[in-house]
Amino acid sequence: MIKLTVSTLLAIIFFLLVVLFIFLMYLLVQRQRESYFEKVRDRYLQNYSQLWYDYLFNNALFSIVLVPRGRAQVEAIEKIFSSYLKNIRNEQVELKIKQFSNQYLKAFYEKDLSSRRWSIRMNALYRIADLQIDELLTKCQEFEKNNITDEEHFQLLKIYSLFQPDLFMEKIKNSNVNYAESEYRRLFVLLDDNVFIQFLHDFNSLPANMQFAVIDTAAVKRKMEYLDELKKLLHHDTPEINIRALKGLYEIGIIDEMDPFIPFVTSEMWEARLMVAKIFKHVPLTYTYSYLEQLLQDENWWVRSQAAKTIVEDRHGIAKLQQFIESSNDQYAIEMAQEIAARKEGK
Amino acid sequence: MKIIDYCMMFFGGIILFYMLFVIVSYCTMFIIAMLDLRKRYRLDLSEYDDAHIDAFYSKPVSLLVPAYNEEVGVVDTVYSLLNLRYPQTEIIIINDGSTDQTLQTVIEHFQMKPINKIVRTNIPTKDIKQIYESEIYKNCILVDKENGGKADALNVGINVSQYPYFCSIDGDSILDEKSLLRVMKPIILSDGEVIAAGGNIRIANGAKMQFGSIYETQLPSNYLVIMQVIEYLRAFLMGRIALSKFNLVLIISGAFSVFSKKWAVEAGGYSTNIIGEDMELVVNIHRLIKEKKENKRIEFVPDPVCWTEAPQTLGVLRNQRRRWHQGLFESLWKHKKMTLNPRYGMIGFLSFPYFWLVECLGPLVELGGYIYIVIAFFLGKIYYEVALMLLLLFVIYGVIFSIAAILFESWSMNTYPKKRELLRMILLAFTEIFWYRPLTLFWRCEGLLRFVLRKSDWGNMKRVGIAEKEKSV
Numbered sequence: 001m002i003k004l005t006v007s008t009l010l011a012i013i014f015f016l017l018v019v020l021f022i023f024l025m026y027l028l029v030q031r032q033r034e035s036y037f038e039k040v041r042d043r044y045l046q047n048y049s050q051l052w053y054d055y056l057f058n059n060a061l062f063s064i065v066l067v068p069r070g071r072a073q074v075e076a077i078e079k080i081f082s083s084y085l086k087n088i089r090n091e092q093v094e095l096k097i098k099q100f101s102n103q104y105l106k107a108f109y110e111k112d113l114s115s116r117r118w119s120i121r122m123n124a125l126y127r128i129a130d131l132q133i134d135e136l137l138t139k140c141q142e143f144e145k146n147n148i149t150d151e152e153h154f155q156l157l158k159i160y161s162l163f164q165p166d167l168f169m170e171k172i173k174n175s176n177v178n179y180a181e182s183e184y185r186r187l188f189v190l191l192d193d194n195v196f197i198q199f200l201h202d203f204n205s206l207p208a209n210m211q212f213a214v215i216d217t218a219a220v221k222r223k224m225e226y227l228d229e230l231k232k233l234l235h236h237d238t239p240e241i242n243i244r245a246l247k248g249l250y251e252i253g254i255i256d257e258m259d260p261f262i263p264f265v266t267s268e269m270w271e272a273r274l275m276v277a278k279i280f281k282h283v284p285l286t287y288t289y290s291y292l293e294q295l296l297q298d299e300n301w302w303v304r305s306q307a308a309k310t311i312v313e314d315r316h317g318i319a320k321l322q323q324f325i326e327s328s329n330d331q332y333a334i335e336m337a338q339e340i341a342a343r344k345e346g347k
Numbered sequence: 348m349k350i351i352d353y354c355m356m357f358f359g360g361i362i363l364f365y366m367l368f369v370i371v372s373y374c375t376m377f378i379i380a381m382l383d384l385r386k387r388y389r390l391d392l393s394e395y396d397d398a399h400i401d402a403f404y405s406k407p408v409s410l411l412v413p414a415y416n417e418e419v420g421v422v423d424t425v426y427s428l429l430n431l432r433y434p435q436t437e438i439i440i441i442n443d444g445s446t447d448q449t450l451q452t453v454i455e456h457f458q459m460k461p462i463n464k465i466v467r468t469n470i471p472t473k474d475i476k477q478i479y480e481s482e483i484y485k486n487c488i489l490v491d492k493e494n495g496g497k498a499d500a501l502n503v504g505i506n507v508s509q510y511p512y513f514c515s516i517d518g519d520s521i522l523d524e525k526s527l528l529r530v531m532k533p534i535i536l537s538d539g540e541v542i543a544a545g546g547n548i549r550i551a552n553g554a555k556m557q558f559g560s561i562y563e564t565q566l567p568s569n570y571l572v573i574m575q576v577i578e579y580l581r582a583f584l585m586g587r588i589a590l591s592k593f594n595l596v597l598i599i600s601g602a603f604s605v606f607s608k609k610w611a612v613e614a615g616g617y618s619t620n621i622i623g624e625d626m627e628l629v630v631n632i633h634r635l636i637k638e639k640k641e642n643k644r645i646e647f648v649p650d651p652v653c654w655t656e657a658p659q660t661l662g663v664l665r666n667q668r669r670r671w672h673q674g675l676f677e678s679l680w681k682h683k684k685m686t687l688n689p690r691y692g693m694i695g696f697l698s699f700p701y702f703w704l705v706e707c708l709g710p711l712v713e714l715g716g717y718i719y720i721v722i723a724f725f726l727g728k729i730y731y732e733v734a735l736m737l738l739l740l741f742v743i744y745g746v747i748f749s750i751a752a753i754l755f756e757s758w759s760m761n762t763y764p765k766k767r768e769l770l771r772m773i774l775l776a777f778t779e780i781f782w783y784r785p786l787t788l789f790w791r792c793e794g795l796l797r798f799v800l801r802k803s804d805w806g807n808m809k810r811v812g813i814a815e816k817e818k819s820v
Binding site: 005006009010012013016017020023024027028030031086117118119120122123126130180181182183185186189209216220301305336339340342343 | 386387388389390391394397398399403404405462463464465467535536537538732735736739740742743747750751754757758764766769773
């Protein structure tokens, strides 16, 4: 019995060593192939980078030698394109890249989409969006019918948002995958205003994550037309949405009326009080001091700290704080005022 | 004679059974890791990085660098943090009452000027002496405090930090420029369901670097260090990835990990009276998650790379391993009630037993195996077979697993791309069971013993500084 086990063990070890040896050989061959691949790619980069530059930026004539032969050259072209697309905004260049990709790279990515490997399909979807290969839109829609992962689905949404916003609206509303807020932001931020505004109009029918992303995106877009929509959300039933709307309004930085904000000075949520203390930075101190004084004596540390910071930002802020320190009997508030004033003066 | 026979039978059986058990569990974890990495093989990660480099898609992070007598390495560490590709960070260097020139070095190098800053005491700590702000890099802060140990220094960092996430980095580690972006990925993509994430640690000895970034990795020439490189690869492929998949991670390295400040503060911050403060915090957070019945996760991220300096001499390595093992035992012992406790779910039923049996008590059994083989040799023929079987199991456990890990790493990540380096690592892996393994086992058992005897007088690792050493190579 034991003898058998020893020999079995030996056999297992031998078998494993053989497997590992084969794996090693495979790796070494693979590495050889990779280094050949890299050589071809680098040669292309070396020979044609200048030609590409001339074609894209100096209106030089397109040369047929630029058309890729094989994967290595496709990768070289991807490198050239992505370095320009990431660093330069130039519609003319983007258009040329788009046209070239639709004509000469499309077939490669179309093939990749039917790969069994998830990572290859993902890379293809990335490129379709980055290089704007809109001729693959129908292919993408067919691809969607397969059993795809959430990540692939997301990338498809991105593609739809770029090529056919109507389709995007339809898909995202009917999507039953819930993405992270930051992912929704990535989708929304590139949308045209007339498409994006629809999300604000249909706000209440969206899932929470999407709602948060809509508010945050509206804030970074900094458009006057979103201001009123955000103000409406201050009356929303969900506290988190009120806070986000306050934050968005603070970031836009245009406060044309005080009234919508006053109720939040006495809000039950300290985050809302904090945001109001921040928003008051954008309003002259004469209008806000009485509220800020109230917030300076808040029970929450962050609110007190923010109120003090907002006050000292104003020209007469330090004087106001000194006045407060002398007249108040709230020890915590006094300490906060003293420290913020000291810090401001120190600078 | 009879008693010896029974003893040999009994221990032989236990050790054999144990080895089989460990091999099966490592195999399972290896397969899970393989499937996981296979999926992402050749995925273009830069796409994610480029999309999330904007502050609009990420969350700000405070980077905490506790430094106690780190005058050699701290400047490089800070440079590597300044080099990070991440939209919004603040760097907080905490000088924990160093007795060398750490404070002066940092003040002079980054033109630190004293400032008044209000600090909110979320976690009680030793007193802060002075806070400085760099005149060159406005997001770089230096906190000078009374000596209180690494955990206390980190707690001060948490109190001073202003962002919702913090990342702890050892004063002698170098981060890859994309590492923070990638370690934050599960946190961002889960909308905060992941509340802590740890990165993959690699050994920096032998890497070439300049101003805090590694530009070429090279396998070090010191055999002891290469063995550690292999050991790190193994630990990562046969442990962390699989455990993380099922939210069972109990250790994310203190050398590079991100935590949600809210949860860390609620868990009481880092414990100051324990050796393995990083493991302790993770266990405390797990406990908190279960007690609050919340659906939160702690993850290990395979790609972000933090480079750290590995001990180059037996003496220093011995100290390190002894300390690690003592720390592990201490944390497990402190939370022993979580073991097999239904209240803590899978953590209680899988993680704890795994850490007890495989990670903590494993060295004792394995060392027993080595001793068994030696005794069997003296006792004569009848034990040869059992001893031989044990030896073969050690070969599978030591050699085969190590080679598999090296090859698989080389396939999926390719940190050491030269053929010669790959072959050198494989050849060295064959020698592991004869010297490196028994040595580390012995040191870990020493750690166990020291815990039982409550000893805690270990020295600090003598560092030469990663960059400094490179100049001399």
